[in-house]
Amino acid sequence: MRIRNLTVQFGQTTAVNDVDLDIGDGEVVALLGPSGCGKSTLLRAVAGLEPQAEGSIHWGDEDLTKMPVHKRGIGLVFQDGQLFPHRDVAGNVKFGLRMHKIKDDGRVDELLDLVGLTGYQKRRVTQLSGGEQQRVALARALAPKPRLLLLDEPLSALDRALREQLALDLARLLRKAGTSALVVTHDHDEAFTLADRVALMRRGKIVHTGTAEQVWRHPVDEATAIFLGCGTILRAEIRNGTARFDLGEVKIPWAPDGRHQIGLRPNALVADKEGPLYGEVSGRVHRRDHVRLLVKLEHREVDAVASIADAPEPGHPVRLRFDADGFALVGPRE
Incomplete structure (x- = not known):
């Protein structure tokens, strides 16, 4: 994916300011920054949920800039998972298939095995822990085999110990699935655990991009170092x-x-x-x-x-x- 000169405005406020970002095939990129820096708005613009004032979004030669959300081939996982409480685990995952008119053909069982929830098909999602619910949300997002997965603070609602463990599990899952992903987080430990590259945002701009080691060892300026x-x-x-x-x-x-x-x-x-x-x-x-x-x-x-x-x-x-x-x-x- 190539994001070029992307700008998002709300009235007189510029939330995302002239952002360039590339996401390679199978690569996991973390958008890291303090609350209010524009990272979630950038993610929503990539998904098509926020209209951009300027800029373009391409996947290879395909222009996604004006494409409707449901045609972009993108999966979404939010902070609270947004599961359907009246459906069981399998029903939630199947919803992702049904929305894209894809037959199950064992895909639900395959995905639940991938996220470590084998045998949970008939469980009510209201009976699951927070970490298990996020795994179901991830399975649902992966069900139609999206070319890009967008995760907006997917672990921030969990307690610290569970968040650290699930970050390790999620890093393995993303690489095993082979899906490109853009992860929004304000936690640098989480970003460095999950991502192949980190893009650090401040005040609507990306100020530093590199591997975890590059960003950690050589922050681009004092404000980044302090963060x-x-x-x-x-x-x-x-x-x-x-x-x-x-x-x-x-x-x-x-x-x-x-x-x-x-x-x-x-x-x-x-x-x-x-x-x-x-x-x-x-x-x-x-x-x-x-x-x-x-x-x-x-x-x-x-x-x-x-x-x-x-x-x-x-x-x-x-x-x-x-x-x-x-x-x-x-x-x-x-």
Whole structure:
């Protein structure tokens, strides 16, 4: 799919602004960005649910720009699944076939097996968990073999543990199905789990596109770095894979030589009794598998992480070491 110069307006408000985006055959692309940035509006415009003010949408040589929704060959999965409560699981999946005048011929059983719901044909959807309902919605969307699947925040209504597990399952399902997909999410962990490429949106524009590793390691600007968790941004001189900056130095062998801005995520600094940095804990918050610390150093406060077993209390001294996995290069070389 080729999206070119796509613009969507609501009155005087431009929700999507001159967007270009390609989605390859069998590729999963995540639209990542904060709430209100225009990503869901872009997805709805691709589906034909929102009229664009400008731009074009093509699938190969076929122009979809003015084509009705039902002729675009697109499957849709929304946040709440939008299942039919009066139909059982098989009835919901069959609806996707019936709308496209396709015979079942074992397709329902095949799809339920694909999404891990073998034997659920007669279950009422109201008796399913949230994760199971989303699997049914996915099976229904895949039933007519769409050329593109659009998923709008498909996991955001689920609790964190279920969301993480279903993201892994969904990533496997999309690749097994071989269907091109565009996934809208505000959660970067979810985007990086699901997608072959990530397109990061801000204020109606796509500001950065790349693989998960490219976007994570080299955010295009400070605003992107902050959105991706970099709470501290410093200037650094990098030579032969070693970054030197005012807190010390760290080996980041993937970074090119030159003057750069580097971003530090909380896990860039780790509590360690042998660490070279000295500070005092000014705050701490428990996470599921670690403790986030706020640490006063000589010239600034920084975020850090510690294990749950031995995290120091506020007011106590702490030593920190660097962890290269928590560093990113921000913006162009200076």
